[in-house]
Amino acid sequence: MIDMKKDFGIYSARLLPQEELFTPGHRACQGCGPAVALRLIGKALGRNSVIVNATGCMEIVASPYPHSAWKVPWMHVAFENTAAVASGIEAGIKVLRRKGRHFTDDRKINILALAGDGGTMDIGVQALSGAMERGHDMMYICYDNEAYMNTGIQRSSGTPMGASTTTSPAGKASLGQKTWKKDLPAIMVAHHIPYVATASLAHPFDLYAKVKKGLEIDGPAYVHIFAPCPTGWRCAADMTIRLCEMAVNTGIFPLYEVIDGKYTLSFDPGELAPIKEYVRLQGRFRHLPDEEVERLQERIHENFYDLRTMIQCQGR
Amino acid sequence: MAARGKRVGMEVSIAVAEAVKYSDADVIAAYPITPQTHIVEHLAEIVADGELDAEYIPVESEHSAMSACVGSSAAGARTFTATSSQGLALMHEILFIASGLRTPMVMSVVNRSLSAPLSIWGDHTDIMAERDIGWIQFFAENGQEAFDLVIQAFRVSEHRDVLLPAIVNLDGFNLSHVIEPIVLPKIQKVRDFIPPYEPVYRVDPDKPLCFGPVGIPEIYTEAHMQQNEALKDSKTVILEVWEEFAKKFGRRYRPVEGYRARGAEVLLVTQGGISETARIAVDRMREQGRKVGLIRIRLWRPFPFDEFYEAVGKAKVLVVVDRAISMGGIGGPLAAELRTALYHRDPRPHVVNFIGGLAGRDIRAVHFEEMTNKAIAYAESDSVPIYEMFGVRE
Numbered sequence: 001m002i003d004m005k006k007d008f009g010i011y012s013a014r015l016l017p018q019e020e021l022f023t024p025g026h027r028a029c030q031g032c033g034p035a036v037a038l039r040l041i042g043k044a045l046g047r048n049s050v051i052v053n054a055t056g057c058m059e060i061v062a063s064p065y066p067h068s069a070w071k072v073p074w075m076h077v078a079f080e081n082t083a084a085v086a087s088g089i090e091a092g093i094k095v096l097r098r099k100g101r102h103f104t105d106d107r108k109i110n111i112l113a114l115a116g117d118g119g120t121m122d123i124g125v126q127a128l129s130g131a132m133e134r135g136h137d138m139m140y141i142c143y144d145n146e147a148y149m150n151t152g153i154q155r156s157s158g159t160p161m162g163a164s165t166t167t168s169p170a171g172k173a174s175l176g177q178k179t180w181k182k183d184l185p186a187i188m189v190a191h192h193i194p195y196v197a198t199a200s201l202a203h204p205f206d207l208y209a210k211v212k213k214g215l216e217i218d219g220p221a222y223v224h225i226f227a228p229c230p231t232g233w234r235c236a237a238d239m240t241i242r243l244c245e246m247a248v249n250t251g252i253f254p255l256y257e258v259i260d261g262k263y264t265l266s267f268d269p270g271e272l273a274p275i276k277e278y279v280r281l282q283g284r285f286r287h288l289p290d291e292e293v294e295r296l297q298e299r300i301h302e303n304f305y306d307l308r309t310m311i312q313c314q315g316r
Numbered sequence: 317m318a319a320r321g322k323r324v325g326m327e328v329s330i331a332v333a334e335a336v337k338y339s340d341a342d343v344i345a346a347y348p349i350t351p352q353t354h355i356v357e358h359l360a361e362i363v364a365d366g367e368l369d370a371e372y373i374p375v376e377s378e379h380s381a382m383s384a385c386v387g388s389s390a391a392g393a394r395t396f397t398a399t400s401s402q403g404l405a406l407m408h409e410i411l412f413i414a415s416g417l418r419t420p421m422v423m424s425v426v427n428r429s430l431s432a433p434l435s436i437w438g439d440h441t442d443i444m445a446e447r448d449i450g451w452i453q454f455f456a457e458n459g460q461e462a463f464d465l466v467i468q469a470f471r472v473s474e475h476r477d478v479l480l481p482a483i484v485n486l487d488g489f490n491l492s493h494v495i496e497p498i499v500l501p502k503i504q505k506v507r508d509f510i511p512p513y514e515p516v517y518r519v520d521p522d523k524p525l526c527f528g529p530v531g532i533p534e535i536y537t538e539a540h541m542q543q544n545e546a547l548k549d550s551k552t553v554i555l556e557v558w559e560e561f562a563k564k565f566g567r568r569y570r571p572v573e574g575y576r577a578r579g580a581e582v583l584l585v586t587q588g589g590i591s592e593t594a595r596i597a598v599d600r601m602r603e604q605g606r607k608v609g610l611i612r613i614r615l616w617r618p619f620p621f622d623e624f625y626e627a628v629g630k631a632k633v634l635v636v637v638d639r640a641i642s643m644g645g646i647g648g649p650l651a652a653e654l655r656t657a658l659y660h661r662d663p664r665p666h667v668v669n670f671i672g673g674l675a676g677r678d679i680r681a682v683h684f685e686e687m688t689n690k691a692i693a694y695a696e697s698d699s700v701p702i703y704e705m706f707g708v709r710e
Contacts, residue, residue, distance in 0.1 A: 048521045052387070060530050068526035073519040075390060076528035077413050081383035084375065088345060088387025088395075089519055091371035095342045095393055099369055101512055102392055102520075109521060127383065130376030 016208060017043045019071075026069035027061040031237025033227030033244070034058050034116070034143040036201050041112070041141060044211035047072060048107050050093075052086040054115030054124060055079035057150040057229075058143065080123035083131035083140055086113035090136045110215045111138040117158030118148045121184050132191040132220045139214050139221045142184065145229035153232040157182040160252075162296055163284045165232075170287035180299070188222040189258050195221035196258040197266070201228075202244035203255060206266055210257065217259075226253045234283025246278040251304035256311075263311045272304060320566045321501035328459035328491050329354030331498045332398070332424050332484075335466035337368045338506040339422075342393035342513075345373040345384035349403040350436045351488040352426040356398055378403035382410040389419035389481075390527055392518035394470060396421065400488060401428035401442045408446065414481045415450030416543060417528055420473035420513070421481045422466055423451075427588065427639075428488040429675040437676025438488030440587065444640040444649040450543055452482035452550055453617040455587040457573075459496035461614075462486045464567060471510045471557050478550045479516065480543075485616075487589035489676060501565055509564060551618050571620030572627045573612040576602055580609030582688055583628065583665075585636040587613050587650060590679050594637070597684030608688055613650065621657055628658070633666045635691040637684075638703075639673040647671060647703025666695040672706035683707065 021042030028035035038058060045051075051074045053059045059076050062069040077085045090111045096102040103109060113131070115124055120142035128140060147165045148154040155168035159177045164170035168177040188196045195214045199207035207225065214221030226247055230237045247253035250273045255266040275297050279285040285293075326334075332355045336344065344363070346356035363372045371388070375381045381397050389395045399407060404425055414421065425443055429435040443453070452472060456462040462484060469482040486492055517525055531539055551571070562568040575595050577583060584594045591612040601608040611627045613620075628634065638648025646652040651669035658664045668691035673679045687706060694700045 050519045050521065063526055063529035065529040065531055065535055068529065070526065071524055073521060073524045074526050075387075075519060077383060077386050077417070078409060081380060081410065084380035084383035085387040087373060087375075087380075088343065088384030088389075089391045090387075091343050091345075091373050091384065092388035092391025092393035092395075095369070095371040096391065099342070099512075102518075107521075126376060127380050130380055133376070134373065 017046070019043075021045060021047070021071045022062070023069050023071060025067070027064065028057065029231050029237070031230040031240045032057075033145055033201055033229060033240045035061070036240065037143050037207070037225045037227045040204055040207050041211055044208050044215065045072065045110050045112060049110040049112060050089055051075070052077070052082050052089065052111070052113045054082040054119035055150075056116040056119050058114065058116070060150060079119055081127045082113045082115045082119060082124055084127040086111050086138050086140070087131040087134060087136040090138050111136075113138060113140045115142060116149070117142060117144040117146060118156040121157045121182050129191065132188060132193050132222065135219055137219055139211070139223065141211070141223045141225060143225050143227040145227050145232060146181075147229070147232050149229045149232040158184070162288050162292060164287060165284065175288065175292055176284070185222070185224045185258070189261065191220075192261065193220040193222060194218070194260055197222075198224045198226070198253065198255050200226045200244045200248050200253060200255055202241050202248060203267060206255060232284070234286075235281050239281055243278065243281065246273065249273040250275045250278055251300050252278065254304060254307055256307070262314055263307070265308070265311055272301060275300060321499045323497050323499050325495055325497050327354060327493060327495050328462050328486065329426070329493065330358050331459050331463040331496070332466055332486070333358035333362060334500065335463045336396045337362050338501070338503050339467050339470045339510055340394065340507055340512065341368065341370050341396045343371045343373065343385070343388035343395045345375050345381040345388070345395070345397050347375050347378045347381045347399070347403060349378070349400045351428060351438070351492050352398045352400040352403070352424070354492065355424055355426070378406040379410060382407040382414060385421050386410060386414050386417060386419050389414075389421045390417070390519050392513065392515040394474070394513045396423070398424040398426065400426045401430055404442045404446060405430060411446060411449040411451065413528070416539070418479040418543070418546070419481060420479055422469045422473055422484065423481065424462070424466065424484050424486060426488045426492045427485055435675040436488070438490055439674045439676070440639040441674070443483070443485050447617070447649060450480070450547055451617060452478075452480055452547065452554070454482070454484050455614055455616055456484060456486045456491065457589060457591045457612060457614070458491065459494070459498050460567070462491065463498055464561070464565070464569070467506055467510060468557050468561055468569070472550060472554050474513045475553045476516055478546065478553050480547060480550060485588060491589040505564065509561070548618050551615070551620060554615065569614065570623065571615035572623040573614055574627050575610040575612070577609035577611050577627055577629070579607060580629075580631055581607040582609075582633045582635060582692060583631045584608070584610045584684060584688065585613065585634050585650070585654065586610065587616065588639070590637065590639070590673055593679060593681055594684050597681040597688070600681065601685060601688065619653065619657070624654070624657060625661065628665060631665050633668060633691050633695045635687050636667055636669045637673070637679065637687065638669060638671045641671045641674075641705075651703065666691075666700050668694050668700050669703040670706040671703055677707065
C-alpha cells in the first residue's frame with residue numbers, strides 16, 4: 001500500500017500542482033469521468049511530456065482544429081496504434097539525445113500513450129502488447145469507461161457482463177453483454193513489465209501517485225483507470241465519483257499495484273459492499289433481474305477473493 | 317570510375333540496407349515479410365555491429381512499423397522502414413496519416429503480389445493498391461538505382477518545401493535478390509549530401525504543438541489541397557536533388573527515362589525491373605529496322621506529366637505493360653493513368669495495355685516483341701482493346 005505522506009508527501013489537494021495541462025474549454029460531456037482523469041494525469045505528468053492519444057472521446061474533445069486543450073505536445077495518429085506511435089517517439093527522442101542532436105539536456109521526457117477501453121483492450125491490444133514487450137520507457141494509460149462511447153455506446157471487451165449497450169442490447173432474448181470483462185491489467189502483468197496499476201477517480205491522490213510512480217520507473221508502465229461515462233452508463237452526471245467509489249468498495253474494480261510482478265492492494269475495502277446499489281444507479285443495468293445481479297455478485301466476490309489470496313501467497 | 321566510388325558485387329537488398337546506413341538513419345522500425353526480409357535483416361546486423369547509431373524497433377506488425385515511423389519522424393528522427401505485399405496492405409490505414417501529418421520518412425517497398433492465392437512472388441499489385449496515399453513514389457530498375465534512390469529519397473522527403481514520406485519501389489526477387497555490381501561512394505560524401513534532418517515541427521515539450529487534430533468539414537478540403545500542392549511541387553525539389561546528385565556522384569536521374577525513344581513510332585512503357593528486359597527487345601527490333609523505343613516511368617508520384625509528354629513525342633502507339641490489374645475496371649493502373657493524361661492531346665497515340673508478369677511470371681524479350689506486334693496490329697485495325705491479359709495459359 002502506498003503511504004502517501006512517506007512516499008510522496010501528498011495528502012491534500014492543495015499540494016498537487018496548480019497548473020492545469022488539460023485545460024478548461026474542452027468539449028467533454030457533463031460528468032465525464034475520463035476528463036477528470038486527464039486533469040489528474042496532467043498534474044502528474046508535468047510539462048516535460050508528450051502525449052499520444054488514440055482516436056476516441058478524449059481525442060476529439062481535446063482537438064477540434066484550430067483548438068487544443070493540451071499544454072503539452074499532443075499527437076493523434078489513429079485508433080489502434082497509440083502504443084506503437086509512442087514507442088516510435090520514445091525511440092526517436094532516445095537516439096537524437098544519444099547522437100547529441102536534440103533533447104540534449106538531461107531532463108526526462110515522459111511519453112504517455114492514452115486510449116480508452118476499446119482502443120486498448122480490443123483494437124489496440126496488439127500494438128500495446130508489442131510496445132510493452134519491447135520495453136520502451138513509456139507509460140500507457142487506459143481510461144476505461146466500459147464501452148465505445150465516442151461512436152455511441154457500443155460494447156467492448158471492457159464492457160461488464162449484463163450491461164446493455166447499442167451492440168449488446170438487452171431484449172426479450174438477451175440480458176445485455178454476455179461476456180465477462182477482460183482482465184487487461186493481468187495481461188499487462190504477464191508481459192513482465194516493471195509497473196502495472198489500477199486507479200480510480202474516487203481515489204485521486206492514489207491515482208496521481210501511481211501515474212507519477214509509473215513515470216519515474218525505467219521501462220514500460222501501465223495504469224488502468226476506471227472512468228465512468230454518465231452518458232453511456234445512463235446515470236446522473238453527478239454520480240461519476242460516487243460510482244467510482246462504489247466500484248472499489250464492492251470489489252468490482254479493486255485498486256492495486258504490481259511492481260516487478262508483485263501485487264499490493266492499494267486500498268482494502270474490507271468486507272465487500274453489495275453491488276445492488278451500484279447496479280441500480282445505472283440505466284445500462286436497468287433490465288437485470290435480481291437473480292442475475294446476485295450471480296454477478298458471486299463472481300465479483302470470487303474474483304476479489306482470488307486477488308486477495310494471490311496477494312497473500314505472494315507475500316509469503 | 318574510381319572517383320565515383322568502389323564497385324562491389326552485392327545482393328540488391330543488402331545494397332538498400334547499406335544505403336540506409338550511408339544515409340545515417342536514426343530510427344528503423346521493421347517487421348519481416350518476404351521478399352523484403354534481407355533488407356531489415358542486414359540493417360539489424362549493421363546496428364548490432366555498431367556500424368550505424370540507430371534505434372532498431374522490431375515491431376510486432378507492419379501496422380505498428382508504420383505507426384512507430386510516424387512517431388519517430390514526428391520526434392525529428394530520420395526514419396526508415398521496408399515492406400512488401402500483405403505488409404504494405406496492413407500499413408494502408410497509416411500510410412495516409414503519414415503523408416497527411418507531413419512526416420518525412422523513406423520506405424523501400426519490395427513489390428510482390430497480394431493473396432489469394434497466396435504468392436510470395438513479384439508484381440506491382442501491392443503498390444498500385446496504395447497509389448493514392450499521398451507519398452512520393454519512385455520505381456527502381458536496377459540495384460544501383462535502388463541504392464541511389466534511397467539516399468535521394470531521404471533528401472527530398474525531409475526537404476522543408478516537401479515534408480512528405482517517400483517510397484522506393486523495387487521488384488521482389490527479380491531485383492531484390494539478385495547480385496549486382498553496386499558503386500559504393502565514400503560514406504562521408506553521402507552524409508555531406510544529406511545532412512542530419514532538421515524538422516520544421518517536432519514533438520518537443522519546449523514548444524508544445526498539436527499533431528493530428530480533428531479536421532472539420534470547413535478545413536478538410538483546404539488541408540487536402542495543401543497536401544496535394546506539396547506533393548505536386550515536390551517534383552521541383554526532386555529535379556534539384558537529381559541535378560546535384562548527378563554533379564556529385566556522376567549518375568543522372570530523370571522522372572521519365574527514355575531508351576532509343578527518339579523518333580520512335582512505337583514505344584514500350586514500363587516501370588521497374590522488367591525495363592531492362594524491354595531494352596533487349598527494343599535493341600532487337602531496332603536491328604530489324606523497326607522504329608521502336610522504350611520509356612520507363614521512374615517517378616510515379618508526383619506524376620511527371622510534362623516529362624511524359626516530351627518522352628512520348630510523336631509516337632503513334634504506346635505499348636503499356638502493367639504488372640497489376642484493376643479488376644472489373646480499366647485494366648492496368650499505369651495504362652489508365654497514361655491514357656487519361658493523353659486524352660486531351662492532339663494527336664494522341666493509341667494506348668495498348670497488356671497485363672503480365674503477375675506473381676513472378678517472367679516477361680522475356682520475345683514477349684515484348686510479341687506485345688509490340690499485337691499492339692501495332694490492334695492500332696492498324698483501329699480495334700484497340702481496353703486491356704489484354706498477356707500470356708494466359710489455356
